[in-house]
Amino acid sequence: MHPAFSVIFLTTLIGVGQGLFLALYTGQLYSVIKVLPVQDSPGFYGYGSLLALVFLVAGLIASFFHLGHPERAWRSAAKWKTSWLSREVIVLPAFMGTTFIYAMIHISGWNPVLFALSADFIVDLSLLVGMINTVLAFSLFICTAMIYACIKFLQEWSTPLTVINYTLLGMASGFALSAAFAAFVESDLINFYGGWAIVLTAFAFITRSAALIRNSKIKYKSNLSSAIGIRHKNIKQKAQGSMGGSFNTREYFHGAKPALFKSIKWAFLVMVFVVPVLLLSVALASDMFGLFALAFIVQYVGLIAERWFFFAQANHPQNLYYQTI
């Protein structure tokens, strides 16, 4: 497939936003059950969530560049019963709205206690809203990834690993950003977030590698013989029906030379996994904000390459009809 940068930025940016929110809420939840210290400043979760919102809005804006008719985008909520894209269109604004509410509860300080599960476990409004938003965050990961995983003849995408990778990569980058955020405001959660960023990056490395290995061994169900229905091993295309190319030759081919295509794979493996883990390890030892920020930036740039490769690697069966240009 031809990777569209609008979709690359949409999926990576909202992944960071979702991951950052999940990191913040995990911090809050852990502090309620007294695993982690409570953050003195109520703004920690609040401003952190606003930062997550910035990424979500940026992703949403990027997505509009993908549309031929952005002014009709509201229509895309209609077919949620059948379309994962429609579901994403519903869940993304819901997640953004709830993230904003969560941020406002923390920043305003208006956070009434709702009920207490025990003397130690007091559920206030922000905890409940955060819990709802956590469900929305994971739903959004599923919706985004299922847009690709549900197309069964795009065999590189049609695997549960697609959903797992979108989730883990989004969370890894979000936790890396949360570590940088914690370092910036000099919170004592630096080690917690930095440590989990490394763990999530390691898990994502395992599942993304599994997807790469799986995709390198794919046996394609369609071939030229089934595409035109002629049983012969030796079929050569002589004309594709147009001289100067068509939508079919532009939309479904990435157009990169094999050397570039391969080098992007190695580039993202190094930039998403190896370098951030090394930088985060050094950063955890030194508590330097700059190193945490650098780890996040390197990982995010790596994720752009990762998403490019994700799209480029998918081999659409229609390409069988366009072998000779």
Place this chain on the structure above:
Amino acid sequence: MTQLALVIDLNVCVGCHACVTSCKEWNTSGTAGFMSDYNPYDKDPTGTFFNRVQTFEIGEFPNTQTVHFPKSCLHCEEPPCVPVCPTGASYKREEDGIVLVDYDKCIGCKYCSWACPYGAREIDENQKVMKKCTLCVDRIYDETLPEAERKPACVLACPTSARLFGDVNDPDSIVSEQIRDNGGYQLMPEWGTKPANHYLPRRKANITIHKDELTRVDNPLNKERQLPMPGDDEQTLDDVMSW
């Protein structure tokens, strides 16, 4: 339930592209907006087409067959492009099974084109909406046309009658009959899309001829030559006598 479709006979398609130009001419002139072209008379011409004819060479020289392969939307009975559409702009008509795009609802997200394994959909770069074969829905029901012309433009244009049009769910229709009798098949059946359009394969007309059938054992000439020819001034009775 009616399922209108095309049956394309690869045995008689000569690859003349008349269906391509006829399709373009009819559909670019319709009320739904023209089909945009870019650099039509320049380097790298490109544009929106509902129908293309491709050419494939089967086998290796000297045992080769050239197959011209017209390719358009197959109007699948299980169209994978329809459920993925977020707006409902892509839909399959209940009454005749034609898969259509509502240009007023389409947001141009291209997701349906990703979800079609045949690459039958194209975005119109001018109108920014997804377009595809409509089976000439604006002509097949047009009662101002003579009944014989209420067929898709490509079918009417085909000089070799390689394109047939009808209801594939009606066992007595011309298309069902052709699919039945001439081994009609579907493209990429492995994805369960159940394309309504069918293709008829290349068919060779073979007859077995034995050697003795090439020479007539009872050839009267053989008998005739056994006798000397009559002289020029002699009378001949070709019809009643044998020499």
